[in-house]
Amino acid sequence: MKILIVKLGAIGDIIHALPAVAEIRRKLPDAHIAWLAETRSAAILRGSPVLDELIEIDTRALKKTRTMRAFREAVGDQIGGLRSTKFDISIDLQGLLKSAAAAKISGSPVRWGFSRKDLREQAARIFYTNTAKAVAERTHIIDKNFALVREAFQFEGEADRLEFPITKNDSEKAEISEFIKTPFVLLNPGGGWPTKLWHAEKFGLLADMLYEKLNLRSIISIGPNEEHLAERAVQNSKSGTSIIAKLSIKGFYELAKYAEVYVGGDTGPTHIAVAAGTPVVGIFGPTEWWRNGSPDPNDICVGRTDIECRIDCHRRSCNKWICMDIDVNTVFNAVMQRIENKKAAVK
Numbered sequence: 001m002k003i004l005i006v007k008l009g010a011i012g013d014i015i016h017a018l019p020a021v022a023e024i025r026r027k028l029p030d031a032h033i034a035w036l037a038e039t040r041s042a043a044i045l046r047g048s049p050v051l052d053e054l055i056e057i058d059t060r061a062l063k064k065t066r067t068m069r070a071f072r073e074a075v076g077d078q079i080g081g082l083r084s085t086k087f088d089i090s091i092d093l094q095g096l097l098k099s100a101a102a103a104k105i106s107g108s109p110v111r112w113g114f115s116r117k118d119l120r121e122q123a124a125r126i127f128y129t130n131t132a133k134a135v136a137e138r139t140h141i142i143d144k145n146f147a148l149v150r151e152a153f154q155f156e157g158e159a160d161r162l163e164f165p166i167t168k169n170d171s172e173k174a175e176i177s178e179f180i181k182t183p184f185v186l187l188n189p190g191g192g193w194p195t196k197l198w199h200a201e202k203f204g205l206l207a208d209m210l211y212e213k214l215n216l217r218s219i220i221s222i223g224p225n226e227e228h229l230a231e232r233a234v235q236n237s238k239s240g241t242s243i244i245a246k247l248s249i250k251g252f253y254e255l256a257k258y259a260e261v262y263v264g265g266d267t268g269p270t271h272i273a274v275a276a277g278t279p280v281v282g283i284f285g286p287t288e289w290w291r292n293g294s295p296d297p298n299d300i301c302v303g304r305t306d307i308e309c310r311i312d313c314h315r316r317s318c319n320k321w322i323c324m325d326i327d328v329n330t331v332f333n334a335v336m337q338r339i340e341n342k343k344a345a346v347k
Contacts, residue, residue, distance in 0.1 A: 002032040004090040004106050006099045009041030010192065011249065011268030015164065015275050017093045020145040022163040025050040027155055034085065036102055043249045047167040091152055093145050100124035112152040118144065138290050162295060164275035168254055175251035180258045185216050185335065186273070188264030189233055190226040193316045196265045198283045198324050200229040204236030205328045206263070210335065211239045216260060218242045221252060221269060261335050266292050279342050281334045285323035286313040298341040300334045302326055
């Protein structure tokens with residue numbers, strides 16, 4: 001059987017889809033599994049043992065197309081060999097019009113997607129031959145992906161286990177060697193949406209508290225174009241013990257494995273830290289922990305529960321924006337609790 005997984009991005013979305021694809025590999029070990037992903041998010045998938053093929057596409061270039069015919073031609077130009085594989089089935093774990101269209105363009109005769117209720121863009125439904133049953137309210141996105149895969153392949157029972165198959169090589173080990181000599185907390189002030197960001201200055205104050213009270217230095221991790229956030233954090237740290245790390249995606253994944261705790265918002269690095277098994281404190285505002293947060297019950301979400309406007313918000317801009325107005329002591333106490341949870345789990 002030849003299977004096409006369509007999950008274009010972003011990085012957090014790909015992380016959330018990995019356990020379901022790992023389940024396919026376990027249940028169908030002889031299948032040919034290909035994954036169609038955006039080039040800017042595909043690095044985390046390269047070399048994954050659950051994949052036979054990784055097909056990369058630049059969807060930013062596709063935004064210039066105005067018609068479906070132009071879209072098809074542009075996709076064909078980028079991934080001309082997509083149809084030559086002759087997939088038996090495609091699974092769209094994205095739920096967008098562009099991801100559903102890509103599944104259709106692949107030529108696979110059977111195309112599964114989420115129910116109309118669970119689609120991010122309901123127009124995507126026209127490209128599917130089959131849709132899964134609607135999932136229950138407040139279902140984590142990982143479980144939502146599992147549900148679609150189990151129904152598409154008629155897998156019995158619950159998923160065997162939660163697995164994030166990400167590979168590393170010697171270059172990632174070399175990338176992090178200078179950072180792991182002493183215990184540290186990994187802080188990430190970045191994020192894709194401005195409304196998901198906890199104030200960078202507060203990360204600097206948190207770094208001081210971690211050093212003064214726990215003797216833990218902080219590594220402030222950033223992605224592309226986030227240098228200004230790290231600089232603001234460092235400038236507001238009086239202890240001078242924080243250092244900035246700008247790593248590759250897999251370099252960050254390796255570094256996260258050594259962290260005592262990770263602190264960050266609803267963003268790709270947070271989900272990578274979860275995949276690495278790092279103890280996590282998530283700071284969530286316009287999005288929900290129950291949907292996007294860690295499935296580990298020992299991990300902790302810090303968020304405002306005293307404001308009505310936070311419910312089902314998902315705004316990328318806001319003229320009120322108080323959901324991330326969380327004091328440093330609250331986050332520090334959450335870090336303390338997560339460390340205690342870690343100790344209790346080891347006993």
